[in-house]
Amino acid sequence: MTNTAPPNTSPATDTVLETLADVLKQRRHAAPEDSYVASLHHKGLNKILEKVGEEATETLLAAKDADGGDETKHQALIAETADLWFHTLVMLSHLGMDHQDVLDELARRFGVSGHDEKAAR
Numbered sequence: 051m052t053n054t055a056p057p058n059t060s061p062a063t064d065t066v067l068e069t070l071a072d073v074l075k076q077r078r079h080a081a082p083e084d085s086y087v088a089s090l091h092h093k094g095l096n097k098i099l100e101k102v103g104e105e106a107t108e109t110l111l112a113a114k115d116a117d118g119g120d121e122t123k124h125q126a127l128i129a130e131t132a133d134l135w136f137h138t139l140v141m142l143s144h145l146g147m148d149h150q151d152v153l154d155e156l157a158r159r160f161g162v163s164g165h166d167e168k169a170a171r
């Protein structure tokens with residue numbers, strides 16, 4: 051039987067995305083009342099996109115607040131950014147993709163200046 055529970059201890063930071071992707075995938079088949087991620091999958095893409103939009107706005111506001119702010123404001127920005135990343139990962143998972151697709155794209159872009167890429171369009 052597959053263990054669908056998330057690990058009891060935090061995974062090492064270099065394996066967080068991979069471990070989280072596995073949990074998000076497993077949650078597609080979990081009961082919505084038992085799991086926040088399952089409840090998002092159950093409510094569907096529009097609800098997930100609504101959460102991504104909300105978290106993006108909260109991240110922008112926290113970034114404005116963190117500009118010139120203290121450690122507390124910086125921690126608040128980190129927390130909002132984590133919420134945003136998390137919900138975009140749920141979005142990708144809902145559509146059958148994951149963080150690796152994004153990492154592959156970022157890796158592909160290495161060494162290509164944003165200005166050069168834009169000029170070549």
Ligand SMILES: N=c1c2ncn([C@@H]3O[C@H](COP(=O)(O)OP(=O)(O)OP(=O)(O)O)[C@@H](O)[C@H]3O)c2ncn1[C@@H]1O[C@H](COP(=O)(O)O)[C@@H](O)[C@H]1O
Nearest residue numbers: 056070073074077084085086087088089101104132133136
């Ligand atoms: N990383 C996260 C994570 N980050 C944020 N959140 C949740 O995201 C939600 C969104 O925050 P909000 O302040 O917008 O919450 P809200 O106002 O209650 O949400 P709405 O009513 O507006 O939908 C909160 O309920 C947070 O707990 C997360 N929920 C889960 N995870 C990971 O996903 C795993 C599986 O979670 P479950 O599916 O709940 O078991 C967990 O073990 C974690 O590793």
